[in-house]
Amino acid sequence: MRALFFRDLRLALRAGGGFGLGIAFFLIVVVLVPFSVGAEVTLLSRIAPGVLWLGALLACLLSLDRLLAVDWEDGALDLLATSPLPLEGIVAVKAAAHWVTTGLPLVLAAPLFGILLNLPVGGYGTLVLSLGLGTPALSMIGAFGAALTVGIKRGGLLLSLLVLPLYVPTLIFGAEAARRAAQGLDAATPLMLLAGVSGAVLACMPFAAGAVLRVNLR
Amino acid sequence: MELTVTDLAVGRGGVPLLAGVSFALSPGRALVLRGPNGSGKTTLLRTVAGLQPAMAGDVAGADERIAYAAHADGLKAALTVVENLGFWAAVFGQSEIAPALAAFDLAGFTGRRAGQLSAGQKRRLGLARLMVTGRPIWVLDEPTVSLDTASVARFADAVRAHLAGGGMALMATHINLGIEADVLDVTGFQAQAATVAQGDEAFL
Numbered sequence: 001m002r003a004l005f006f007r008d009l010r011l012a013l014r015a016g017g018g019f020g021l022g023i024a025f026f027l028i029v030v031v032l033v034p035f036s037v038g039a040e041v042t043l044l045s046r047i048a049p050g051v052l053w054l055g056a057l058l059a060c061l062l063s064l065d066r067l068l069a070v071d072w073e074d075g076a077l078d079l080l081a082t083s084p085l086p087l088e089g090i091v092a093v094k095a096a097a098h099w100v101t102t103g104l105p106l107v108l109a110a111p112l113f114g115i116l117l118n119l120p121v122g123g124y125g126t127l128v129l130s131l132g133l134g135t136p137a138l139s140m141i142g143a144f145g146a147a148l149t150v151g152i153k154r155g156g157l158l159l160s161l162l163v164l165p166l167y168v169p170t171l172i173f174g175a176e177a178a179r180r181a182a183q184g185l186d187a188a189t190p191l192m193l194l195a196g197v198s199g200a201v202l203a204c205m206p207f208a209a210g211a212v213l214r215v216n217l218r
Numbered sequence: 219m220e221l222t223v224t225d226l227a228v229g230r231g232g233v234p235l236l237a238g239v240s241f242a243l244s245p246g247r248a249l250v251l252r253g254p255n256g257s258g259k260t261t262l263l264r265t266v267a268g269l270q271p272a273m274a275g276d277v278a279g280a281d282e283r284i285a286y287a288a289h290a291d292g293l294k295a296a297l298t299v300v301e302n303l304g305f306w307a308a309v310f311g312q313s314e315i316a317p318a319l320a321a322f323d324l325a326g327f328t329g330r331r332a333g334q335l336s337a338g339q340k341r342r343l344g345l346a347r348l349m350v351t352g353r354p355i356w357v358l359d360e361p362t363v364s365l366d367t368a369s370v371a372r373f374a375d376a377v378r379a380h381l382a383g384g385g386m387a388l389m390a391t392h393i394n395l396g397i398e399a400d401v402l403d404v405t406g407f408q409a410q411a412a413t414v415a416q417g418d419e420a421f422l
Contacts, residue, residue: 007294010297011297014296071292074294075288075290075292078269079287079292079347080292080309081269082269082286083309083351085309218270218271
């Protein structure tokens with residue numbers, strides 16, 4: 001398990017497309033927003049939490065289609081399936097590695113990008129906290145989607161269509177928490193609900209993904 | 219403990235390919251599958267390895283004991299030879315990779331990335347993986363593809379050493395490795411696709 005985790009981290013670092021790509025995409029989305037809605041500071045402040053959450057979510061989606069597809073193409077997934085590791089564990093570990101290389105940098109970069117959108121001062125802590133709670137669920141749901149589409153050539157678009165509706169609860173509670181905090185309201189309730197959603201996803205999704213993968217490997 | 223396959227029926231995508239396959243493989247023995255392309259050798263091997271369910275019949279003694287090697291070697295181009303092999307050793311709970319490197323003559327390019335190896339060298343690295351799994355039953359699908367004569371001999375030596383150590387090998391191959399092995403010709407077990415067609419005609 002640990003070997004698989006560190007192998008994925010090393011591959012993401014060496015082959016590129018891990019740390020850099022997601023952040024760059026996030027940055028571009030955030031920079032494009034003032035161009036499209038106008039550079040009015042009060043408007044930007046109001047929509048900043050939602051834009052940051054949406055940007056992070058889309059950046060997370062970007063690298064999902066390679067999560068299992070690479071291992072499928074070079075045969076490593078077959079070999080892993082015959083190894084002592086359970087498929088559920090393999091998917092969970094790969095999702096964890098995806099989060100460390102994609103989700104975690106987004107969480108850390110979000111306050112910086114918040115400045116670009118004039119996010120109100122009170123919103124930074126909750127923004128980071130909500131992204132920190134939510135992005136692991138995004139990676140795990142993404143891994144489930146990747147398991148569903150693993151045998152399909154050019155399954156990236158289908159993966160997005162399958163995964164985006166499943167992202168809705170995480171997005172609602174995450175963005176709501178960040179918005180409330182930015183407006184100086186109490187954000188505890190949406191944060192707790194977000195934590196609940198993430199907890200349920202992390203507990204259940206590895207088994208769903210493992211079962212799906214077992215069928216797709218046939 | 220021996221590997222016992224009883225009355226196994228296998229298929230790909232719901233289409234039956236082989237039926238009634240039975241054989242037993244005891245420690246120290248090798249079994250070579252023969253048959254033309256598309257006859258179901260790969261499907262049989264994948265079923266024995268547990269990668270797909272059997273349509274009927276039973277495979278006994280295979281759980282957690284099989285090292286599988288097929289056309290794709292599962293190598294990562296961005297990782298070096300040692301990192302690739304070390305990863306698989308760690309996955310299978312082993313630590314010793316030096317004997318595998320030596321057996322397949324890979325000691326000369328341990329620091330080279332797998333992406334920079336030739337097809338034959340990649341294949342050797344893929345086969346060296348078998349040795350670091352520590353598993354007793356090698357299930358091999360055309361293991362000698364892209365190997366030169368010297369490498370085939372080296373591979374045959376590795377299989378012989380594995381058998382001598384009480385291991386087993388089940389492989390589909392067209393060339394003669396010079397290993398003392400039983401031969402199973404799968405053409406004799408071909409599922410009768412014709413009967414389905416005849417049945418359809420009767421129905422019409």
